[in-house]
């Protein structure tokens with residue numbers, strides 16, 4: 188294991204973005220030059236071997252996702268590469284740093300991925316509220332075009348790449364990859380039936396890959412430094428470093444690039460500085476709103492896709508939300524379910540009716556009107572929204588914090604019933 | 613009628629996509645930036661320009677949080693109500709802003725200066741609670757500091 192921090196090491200202390208010149212001085216745009224000499228199959232092969240898994244939350248192996256894209260003379264064109272920069276999962280604030288601090292790193296990652304799938308056009312799908320990211324990306328894109336790194340015959344090669352920035356108009360479903368495709372086509376961000384998979388028929392019916400910003404930012408480094416180097420960045424079987432974060436009542440909320448597989452306890456106590464004076468730790472959501480709660484007994488668990496799953500949650504985006512003893516767990520889950528109910532696209536009954544029903548029940552608990560029978564209803568809604576019962580992953584994700592709260596904080600629910608009010612009011 | 617500036621900006625966006633409809637969200641944002649919000653008339657004008665039906669465009673416009681189908685004030689406050697901000701004092705912030713502006717969430721002040729809207733996680737949760745006023749992000753807020761910040765927007 189090495190303690191290198193490839194994604195953030197070149198970022199400036201004052202938070203300004205690296206210009207193209209500064210990025211190149213730090214070794215930037217060497218990965219894409221190498222990738223252009225390698226050819227698609229070799230790039231994909233190297234990324235597969237690196238064991239890079241998608242950083243958008245699901246952890247799908249990146250190389251094998253690309254392997255389904257048709258290549259060569261008979262493949263349909265234009266093919267598309269999309270950077271998913273929607274970042275609307277509550278509690279998540281990692282892609283913002285990558286775009287604000289080093290936009291060229293993302294562009295180079297998109298160039299590498301585009302070569303791997305022989306894409307002709309790339310989009311950054313950016314949430315509209317990220318004004319600073321938009322300005323900095325726009326400027327970086329202009330610099331890259333002016334340098335001949337985008338457009339026709341990039342870097343003096345025989346291939347071209349167009350790259351555009353799309354600013355979204357705001358809706359959580361835009362982050363779901365097929366919802367994103369509809370949004371980019373100027374439609375409502377409803378999800379699409381799979382198959383056909385986007386690799387075969389995606390944006391405008393053409394082969395498309397959608398990849399998270401952090402996933403893409405890793406690619407130039409993998410190409411530059413190789414598979415073994417990348418694996419050694421990690422403490423675990425999932426390769427690379429990871430952007431981890433913490434928010435809530437900890438001493439130092441923040442974001443840190445660390446070896447993949449750093450333990451939850453180390454993140455909480457060393458990097459976030461532990462709990463603020465006067466508050467106690469109760470639990471945490473390891474990677475955004477749609478992951479199951481973990482508690483004190485899980486602090487030794489390594490934060491990676493495999494290990495967190497083993498204890499019944501998901502690493503998700505890797506940005507933890509900390510619950511303390513002065514915050515009502517029922518109220519927190521009410522806030523989460525209200526978000527999910529609002530953002531449901533309304534297509535499937537379990538999702539739109541189930542989540543709003545759960546939100547109403549949780550609200551009743553907060554007002555002192557909850558009953559033990561309601562707990563069974565909540566449990567039933569969690570099963571109703573399980574994977575397989577709905578069209579996309581929003582609803583199954585939405586009930587993860589709820590089902591785990593019912594398990595770990597049952598006594599707190601019952602206190603609301605007994606005391607006929609929220610004990611934290 | 614769309615102004616020539618509006619048409620020019622929308623046409624520039626169209627170049628990114630293989631068909632006109634794909635530019636409709638960009639078009640809504642361009643028109644909203646100039647007119648403040650999207651009226652029925654704006655919907656008709658944009659739909660005609662892009663060659664799509666008004667129903668279709670309205671369906672898109674109402675789906676997205678950042679497209680305003682009702683008039684808004686000179687400044688729009690987007691107050692994050694997601695989980696980290698909720699833990700870090702969203703309720704106190706909301707209460708103070710509502711008292712100070714004498715409106716509820718979703719409403720516009722009598723003088724037309726501010727509209728207060730809830731927004732989902734602004735992606736700055738390590739600096740919660742947070743809000744945006746127009747294009748500016750403000751973080752690590754207390755009810756007092758939030759109130760002071762509003763003074764900067766006339």
Ligand SMILES: Cc1cc2nc3c(=O)[nH]c(=O)nc-3n(C[C@H](O)[C@H](O)[C@H](O)COP(=O)(O)O)c2cc1C
Nearest residue numbers: 241242243271273274275362363364398399402580
């Ligand atoms: C409701 C919903 C919202 C999502 N939002 C995002 C998002 O904002 N950013 C993101 O990268 N992935 C998001 N995802 C995951 C994407 O569908 C997709 O798996 C991901 O972009 C793939 O990239 P990766 O393999 O690099 O992780 C979301 C998924 C769902 C179901």
Ligand code: SF4
Nearest residue numbers: 532533534535538579
């Ligand atoms: S699970 Fe929810 S968000 Fe996903 S398609 Fe069904 S209704 Fe829409």
Ligand code: FES
Nearest residue numbers: 692697733734737
């Ligand atoms: S929850 Fe408010 S910024 Fe993330």
